[in-house]
Amino acid sequence: MTSRRSAPPHRTQPKPVLQKVSDAAPEAIIEMRGVVKKFSNAAGEFTVLKGVDLQIDRGEFVSIVGKSGSGKSTLLNMITGIDHPTSGQVIVNHTDIYTGVSESQRSKWRGKNLGIVFQFFQLLPMLTLLENVMLPMDYVDMYDFDLRPVRALELLELVGLEKFANKLPVLVSTGQQQLAAIARAMACDPPLLIADEPTGNLDTRSSDTIIGLFEHFVQQGKTIVMVTHDPSLTSRTHRNIIISDGELIDETISRGLPQLRHRHMLEFTKLAERRVYQPHEAIISRDEKLNHFYVIRKGEVEVVLQKQRSKETVLSRLGANEFFGEAELLRGGRSIANVRAGRAPVEVLAIPRGDYNRVMEESPVTMEAVGKVVQKRLQEHRMADPRGGRK
Amino acid sequence: MNTSLIEITNLSKTYSTAAGDFPALKNINLTVNKGEFLGVVGKSGAGKSTLLNMINGVDELSTGEVLVNSNGGRVSVHRLTEDEKALWRGQTMGVIYQSFQLLPMLTLVENITLPMDLAGNFKPRESREKAMELLRLVEIEEHAEKLPALISGGQQQRVAIARALANDPDILVADEPTGSLDSVTADHIFDVFSRLASERGKTIVMVTHDMGLKSRFTRCLTLADGELQDEITPSAKAKGRRKA
Numbered sequence: 178m179t180s181r182r183s184a185p186p187h188r189t190q191p192k193p194v195l196q197k198v199s200d201a202a203p204e205a206i207i208e209m210r211g212v213v214k215k216f217s218n219a220a221g222e223f224t225v226l227k228g229v230d231l232q233i234d235r236g237e238f239v240s241i242v243g244k245s246g247s248g249k250s251t252l253l254n255m256i257t258g259i260d261h262p263t264s265g266q267v268i269v270n271h272t273d274i275y276t277g278v279s280e281s282q283r284s285k286w287r288g289k290n291l292g293i294v295f296q297f298f299q300l301l302p303m304l305t306l307l308e309n310v311m312l313p314m315d316y317v318d319m320y321d322f323d324l325r326p327v328r329a330l331e332l333l334e335l336v337g338l339e340k341f342a343n344k345l346p347v348l349v350s351t352g353q354q355q356l357a358a359i360a361r362a363m364a365c366d367p368p369l370l371i372a373d374e375p376t377g378n379l380d381t382r383s384s385d386t387i388i389g390l391f392e393h394f395v396q397q398g399k400t401i402v403m404v405t406h407d408p409s410l411t412s413r414t415h416r417n418i419i420i421s422d423g424e425l426i427d428e429t430i431s432r433g434l435p436q437l438r439h440r441h442m443l444e445f446t447k448l449a450e451r452r453v454y455q456p457h458e459a460i461i462s463r464d465e466k467l468n469h470f471y472v473i474r475k476g477e478v479e480v481v482l483q484k485q486r487s488k489e490t491v492l493s494r495l496g497a498n499e500f501f502g503e504a505e506l507l508r509g510g511r512s513i514a515n516v517r518a519g520r521a522p523v524e525v526l527a528i529p530r531g532d533y534n535r536v537m538e539e540s541p542v543t544m545e546a547v548g549k550v551v552q553k554r555l556q557e558h559r560m561a562d563p564r565g566g567r568k
Numbered sequence: 569m570n571t572s573l574i575e576i577t578n579l580s581k582t583y584s585t586a587a588g589d590f591p592a593l594k595n596i597n598l599t600v601n602k603g604e605f606l607g608v609v610g611k612s613g614a615g616k617s618t619l620l621n622m623i624n625g626v627d628e629l630s631t632g633e634v635l636v637n638s639n640g641g642r643v644s645v646h647r648l649t650e651d652e653k654a655l656w657r658g659q660t661m662g663v664i665y666q667s668f669q670l671l672p673m674l675t676l677v678e679n680i681t682l683p684m685d686l687a688g689n690f691k692p693r694e695s696r697e698k699a700m701e702l703l704r705l706v707e708i709e710e711h712a713e714k715l716p717a718l719i720s721g722g723q724q725q726r727v728a729i730a731r732a733l734a735n736d737p738d739i740l741v742a743d744e745p746t747g748s749l750d751s752v753t754a755d756h757i758f759d760v761f762s763r764l765a766s767e768r769g770k771t772i773v774m775v776t777h778d779m780g781l782k783s784r785f786t787r788c789l790t791l792a793d794g795e796l797q798d799e800i801t802p803s804a805k806a807k808g809r810r811k812a
Contacts, residue, residue, distance in 0.1 A: 259717045
């Protein structure tokens with residue numbers, strides 16, 4: 178395999194002076210701290226991101242979803258350094274990417290640390306697929322000049338395009354162009370791949386190939402953050418982050434109550450009070466009047482039935498993203514069992530009763546889903562305590 | 569006196585598919601003169617993009633010949649090897665597509681210096697000066713240090729035009745360059761092409777499905793079912809109206 182290109186001339190580049198952040202979380206590859214982004218136009222000022230806090234750890238495969246205009250592409254542009262936050266801090270790979278650096282320095286840093294894939298592939302039309310894949314290596318001067326075509330061909334093999342290596346983009350399908358764009362994104366072996374609607378312009382089969390490829394990269398330890406509106410893709414990621422009106426929805430809320438509309442999820446996110454209970458600490462006592470609905474963020478709770486003069490029965494153990502208190506709120510407000518923290522500390526989100534009941538009335542589909550859980554739990558309760566269960 | 573730059577003779581292109589042979593272009597004969605702004609209009613599937621791919625040698629022809637007189641030489645495009653073709657194309661033609669295909673991680677000026685660096689025609693400082701000159705030509709110089717995501721679609725297409733001009737080619741081929749732009753922005757892009765032809769002597773071949781654009785070219789051809797149908801020149805139309 179030969180390359181038609183001459184060695185690019187040595188371009189004097191400013192040395193990157195990007196600052197390592199001393200208090201960055203060791204496991205995090207992305208940290209956003211209070212990121213605000215405002216745009217100004219003729220109609221006035223518009224806040225697209227309203228103080229976003231987010232941590233994504235190494236090796237995670239994360240999808241970001243949100244309605245059109247919710248701020249998801251702006252969020253991605255903050256991570257890639259393509260756009261600048263109005264305030265707040267963005268730390269990628271332990272580096273503050275906005276403080277005291279020029280566009281050109283950030284561009285060099287980006288070339289070595291990030292792979293970016295867009296909906297419309299952005300392959301250079303006058304270069305072959307092989308040459309397109311070699312471009313990032315040339316740009317950041319990575320790998321020996323003679324090794325670059327070898328590596329580019331290996332990447333094209335990985336995405337199944339080795340037969341088309343010497344073709345120009347216009348002569349391959351859109352799905353193949355996107356595969357070539359992914360090969361290009363991985364050219365400098367970045368730890369982080371960012372993809373903005375990578376399958377938005379492709380048929381189902383091509384989409385499936387691309388997600389399979391992403392899963393392969395994740396298995397190899399890469400981190401992938403992908404904006405998408407396709408539910409068949411979000412089901413294959415480790416985490417699904419929802420953005421609504423410029424704010425992130427608490428992932429415990431979205432996992433625990435996935436039927437809710439985004440605006441209701443956001444409302445719960447803002448209303449929820451975080452509480453931590455120590456091992457075996459009581460959270461709810463039987464016959465207590467309940468004023469909150471609970472969703473478990475971390476740890477495990479035990480639902481316990483204590484019959485008179487008999488040993489207690491653990492009816493069930495509930496873990497992360499499961500909820501409790503719903504049966505009581507739906508049936509008059511008094512607890513039908515004791516709920517306590519499990520063997521380890523447990524973190525829960527407590528949503529006030531009035532807000533919970535109002536949102537349930539506005540979301541019949543969620544009410545129906547919660548109702549099914551209530552029926553199942555009441556059934557378990559009746560079996561364990563026939564007298565109490567009829568209450 | 570007209571100087572022919574592109575000469576297409578008895579050109580046919582047939583694709584073999586599972587359903588049988590499909591003739592995309594049928595016996596095309598066409599001469600394009602230096603400084604012309606030639607439009608080829610036709611419906612989707614008429615063969616417009618295939619014709620462009622024959623001119624720039626991106627795809628192989630079935631029969632016929634494409635001759636291009638440029639850089640002091642006369643080249644039969646489809647007799648070149650792939651490597652020779654790529655080199656020749658880089659020196660002779662700039663290509664512009666509907667989707668602008670700018671590299672999102674590079675600033676506008678870097679997007680333009682990139683093809684110059686790849687061709688190795690200029691020293692780094694020269695390529696930057698030249699890139700700034702091209703951005704000035706397409707009236708987008710003040711955004712030079714921005715990334716593509718931060719400018720509008722019309723501005724991105726201007727940058728794509730500047731990039732196509734990076735190695736000062738004689739010929740620009742454009743495939744639906746205004747297809748994703750609103751009419752006002754499209755009009756501005758047409759103005760850029762018109763100036764490149766009239767003031768800089770560039771030869772431009774543009775294909776579009778928008779029949780309403782016919783009057784914007786110095787010459788316009790219609791392609792239907794792989795065949796060139798007729799020839800309309802705006803000046804001829806104007807003469808006809810005056811006679812009436």
